[in-house]
Amino acid sequence: EIVMTQSPATLSVSPGERATLSCRASQSISSNLAWYQQKPGQAPRLLIYDVSTRATGIPARFSGSGSGTEFTLTISSLQSEDFAVYYCQQSNNWPYTFGQGTKLEIK
Amino acid sequence: EVQLVESGGGLVQPGGSLRLSCSASGFTFSGYIMYWVRQAPGKGLEYISSISINGGSTYYADSVKGRSFISRDNSRNTLYLQMSSLRVEDTAVYYCVKRLTAASVGDYWGQGTLVIVSS
Secondary structure: OOOEEEEOOEEEEOOOOOEEEEEEEOOOOOOOEEEEEEOOOOOOEEEEEOOOEEOOOOOOOEEEEEEOOEEEEEEOOOOHHHOOEEEEEEOOOOOOEEOOOEEEEEO | OOEEEEEOOEEEOOOOOEEEEEEEEOOOHHHOOEEEEEEOOOOOEEEEEEEOOOOOOEEEOOOOOOOEEEEEEOOOOEEEEEEOOOOHHHOEEEEEEEEOOOOOOEEEEOOOEEEEEOO
């Protein structure tokens, strides 16, 4: 099973600033990497798939990068609605696995 | 509008069984791979099962393999998850998830149904 490790566990950022979240895979997953956002009491929402492709309706301030085992989600200018938990997910091998999440909180 | 509505959750004793259902609408259900993903209270996300468009191929996470059975009824636009020999650690919100066409990720999620395994 591929283990996904996210860092940091918690990130404190002020509105309007940039946030950078990291995700590492225990082995190469090519470009089979997605990012989700989850707010309390809600289901996850797909943000990005295939490392850098934004899902339908996702604002351009969300961007993804990386390859192989190291990946990054960048939120260029944080809005109030962006404070949430973010998960990365690999779909290279079954079982598809998620990272443990990064909580993005208001500084 | 795509909608996925799960049902069937509840309180069950360890060793018991439960069948979860997911009613799908707003898209051609028979044309998409579907998943079940769960989330234990306060914890992360876990893919537990996948089913092909015709139900001929199924996959399970080791955590539920041998105790769970995923199926679908394309005529009823419904996805199922039969769970047996339930354990306390199966306590979670169970989400029904539609696969995105272009990648093995979930583009639409239901609101989830809570399963509590407790004596």
